[in-house]
Amino acid sequence: MNKNKPQIKKTKRTTLNRFPNRGQYDTDTIYSILDSALICHIAYVYKDEPRIIPTAFARIENDLFIHGSRVAGNIKALASGIMASISITRLDGLVLARSGFNHSMNYRSVIIHGTGTKVENNEEKFSILNVFIDHLIPGRSDDGLKPISEQDLIDTTVIRYPLNEMSAKIRTGHPNDEDEDYNLPVWAGVIPILRQFGEPITDPKMRHSTPAPDYVKNYHK
Amino acid sequence: MNKNKPQIKKTKRTTLNRFPNRGQYDTDTIYSILDSALICHIAYVYKDEPRIIPTAFARIENDLFIHGSRVAGNIKALASGIMASISITRLDGLVLARSGFNHSMNYRSVIIHGTGTKVENNEEKFSILNVFIDHLIPGRSDDGLKPISEQDLIDTTVIRYPLNEMSAKIRTGHPNDEDEDYNLPVWAGVIPILRQFGEPITDPKMRHSTPAPDYVKNYHK
Numbered sequence: 001m002n003k004n005k006p007q008i009k010k011t012k013r014t015t016l017n018r019f020p021n022r023g024q025y026d027t028d029t030i031y032s033i034l035d036s037a038l039i040c041h042i043a044y045v046y047k048d049e050p051r052i053i054p055t056a057f058a059r060i061e062n063d064l065f066i067h068g069s070r071v072a073g074n075i076k077a078l079a080s081g082i083m084a085s086i087s088i089t090r091l092d093g094l095v096l097a098r099s100g101f102n103h104s105m106n107y108r109s110v111i112i113h114g115t116g117t118k119v120e121n122n123e124e125k126f127s128i129l130n131v132f133i134d135h136l137i138p139g140r141s142d143d144g145l146k147p148i149s150e151q152d153l154i155d156t157t158v159i160r161y162p163l164n165e166m167s168a169k170i171r172t173g174h175p176n177d178e179d180e181d182y183n184l185p186v187w188a189g190v191i192p193i194l195r196q197f198g199e200p201i202t203d204p205k206m207r208h209s210t211p212a213p214d215y216v217k218n219y220h221k
Numbered sequence: 222m223n224k225n226k227p228q229i230k231k232t233k234r235t236t237l238n239r240f241p242n243r244g245q246y247d248t249d250t251i252y253s254i255l256d257s258a259l260i261c262h263i264a265y266v267y268k269d270e271p272r273i274i275p276t277a278f279a280r281i282e283n284d285l286f287i288h289g290s291r292v293a294g295n296i297k298a299l300a301s302g303i304m305a306s307i308s309i310t311r312l313d314g315l316v317l318a319r320s321g322f323n324h325s326m327n328y329r330s331v332i333i334h335g336t337g338t339k340v341e342n343n344e345e346k347f348s349i350l351n352v353f354i355d356h357l358i359p360g361r362s363d364d365g366l367k368p369i370s371e372q373d374l375i376d377t378t379v380i381r382y383p384l385n386e387m388s389a390k391i392r393t394g395h396p397n398d399e400d401e402d403y404n405l406p407v408w409a410g411v412i413p414i415l416r417q418f419g420e421p422i423t424d425p426k427m428r429h430s431t432p433a434p435d436y437v438k439n440y441h442k
Contacts, residue, residue, distance in 0.1 A: 013270075018293050038315075038326070038414070041308055043264030043273035049234075050271065052264035054310040054330055072239050087262055089275040094259075094418075096437065099367035100354050101377075105259070109275055133321050137412075144407045146320035146399075156322075174424040178367075186365045187431045188424040191358075191440050193259070197315075198413030203395040210408045216317065219412050 006062045006164045013113050014167040024168040027062075033108045033168055034059045034088055036221060038136065042066065043085040046077050057086075058128070058135035064112065064161045065119070065128050075157045079118045086112040086161065094191040097175030098184045106190065109169045114161040122150075125158050139215035197221075227283045227385045234334050235388040245389040248283075254329045254389055255280045255309055257442060259357065263287065264306040267298050278309075279349070279356035285333065285382045286340070286349050296378050300339045307333040307382065315412040318396030319405045327411065330390045335382040343371075346379050360436035418442075 008025055016023035024030065040057045043050060053074050057066050064086065068075035078084060093106035119125050129148050130141040175188055197219050200212045229246055237244035245251065261278045264271060274295050278287050285307065289296035299305060314327035340346050350369050351362040396409055418440050421433045 013272075018290060038312055039310065041262040041264075041273060041275075041310070043262075043271040043306070045266050045269065045271050048266065048269075049304055050264040050266050050306040051234075052262060052273065052306040052308045052332065054262075054308055054328070056326065069239060083270055085264070085271040085273040087273045087275055089260065089262070091259055094357055094440075096358060096361065097366075100351065100362060100369045101367075101373040103354050103357070103361070105277065105357075107275070111273065113270075130321065133324050136315055136324070136326075137317060140317065140324070141321060144405060145318075146322075146402050146405060148321045152322045174422075174426065181367050182426060182428050184365060184367060185429055185431050187421075187433050187437060188427060189433070189437075190422045190424075191437060192419030192422065194417045194419050196415045196417050198415050200408075201395075201411045201413065203409040203411075205395065205403060206409060207403050208406055210406050212408050212410070216408060216410075216412060219315075 006162070009165045011113075011165055014111065014165055016167065016169060022169045022171055024170055030110050030166055030168045031059060033090060033110050034064070037088045037090060038221065040066070041087045042078065044078055044082055051077070056132065056136065058132045059163070060128065060131055062163045064163055065132070065158055067129065067132060067156055067158045070155050070157045075159070078116050079157050079159050081115060081117060083113070083115050084161065086114070091193045092172070093193050095175050096188055096191065098177045098181040098186055098188050102175050102177050104171065104175065106171050106173070110166060112161060112163060112166040114165060116159040116161055119158040119160055122153050125153050125156070128158050129156065137215065137219070139213070143213060227383070230386045232334075232386055235332065235386055237388065237390060243390045243392055245391055251331050251387055251389045252280065254311060254331050255285070258309045258311060259442065261287070262308045263299065265299055265303055272298070277353065277357065279353045280384070281349065281352055283384045285384055286353070286379055288350065288353060288377055288379045291376050291378045296380070299337050300378050300380050302336060302338060304334070304336050305382065307335070312414045313393070314414050316396050317409055317412065319398045319402040319407055319409050323396050323398050325392065325396065327392050327394070331387060333382060333384060333387040335386060337380040337382055340379040340381055343374050346374050346377070349379050350377065358436065358440065360434070364434060
């Protein structure tokens with residue numbers, strides 16, 4: 001799994017002041033949230049203004065990578081060596097309490113702070129871009145695709161964020177109400193939020209009858 | 222629905238340069254994405270650094286509201302009248318192409334730019350906080366809960382963002398591959414991503430046997 005765990009700096013930015021018992025700072029917890037997620041949101045500063053983008057990502061060991069078109073404005077900004085704040089959020093449930101105020105959500109959330117650097121080496125880029133595909137769909141990159149080309153590598157910017165300043169925040173379980181409110185005759189509990197995957201839909205433009213492979217039919221994450 | 226649609230400014234920040242055909246600027250499209258979502262991500266600038274938080278939100282007419290503890294650092298910063306960039310993202314599918322490069326995701330994404338202002342009027346706050354509950358769980362605020370109290374209103378900061386500078390970006394459908402790649406004998410298509418809700422889990426601490434109401438049993442969003 002992860003043999004060389006990084007030293008995680010617990011900084012002012014990553015230390016939870018509110019609900020400190022929801023804070024988690026160990027890499028196993030954080031990486032399991034990252035590896036279960038499909039996208040992240042990245043915040044950065046552009047001409048003194050906040051900017052945000054949702055984007056795919058992949059973790060490799062103790063780095064998180066994003067990628068995008070070499071000519072996209074947000075990718076150009078992020079690749080210029082500026083700081084970013086990255087959020088990965090999984091929602092797990094709606095928490096219905098006895099008081100309006102105590103309604104909440106169950107979630108697993110990771111915030112990462114770091115400065116991006118462009119991956120310049122083409123061999124490394126090639127391998128990272130294949131991990132991107134497999135982060136989303138394990139087994140896909142090795143299934144006879146047209147490989148990523150020299151031109152794709154030129155057209156694509158890959159940015160690395162070292163995973164050394166981050167924290168997770170997790171809420172699980174039932175509502176926490178004031179003792180006297182438990183007498184109110186209202187239903188309380190959790191509605192689970194599930195991320196599921198539907199039956200694969202074959203591209204009608206397929207020119208042959210290759211069936212959906214097992215990694216597609218049994219897709220989960 | 223929305224009788225008074227705002228004039229949406231199409232600005233440099235909200236105009237899509239990449240894939241301009243994926244851009245949508247009409248309120249009906251944007252509001253339907255907002256109203257189907259459970260959380261947003263907010264980016265802001267704090268001491269020249271980017272910050273990001275995931276948080277619940279609610280739309281009322283042409284405003285988006287967030288709320289949080291009066292003493293939380295991020296809420297204090299956001300309530301101080303600074304600019305924010307807000308992202309709401311729904312993922313709809315994994316798009317498996319014939320080339321590694323053309324793999325993609327289907328999604329509905331909204332980005333909003335705006336400056337937050339604190340809601341000061343307590344009556345307005347009370348009504349907004351109830352809409353928050355109903356944005357997440359329609360029908361809930363009126364089901365015999367302990368109402369939001371004067372103290373809750375003091376403890377909670379509510380921030381308003383006017384919805385007048387925003388855009389949606391939407392991708393749907395199958396992969397777009399190069400013509401010659403359609404001959405590759407590899408399965409291509411879409412794995413749908415579904416957000417579903419599990420059977421409600423009753424709080425074991427309930428002191429009575431009020432059954433789960435219909436708006437919980439039939440919950441969807």
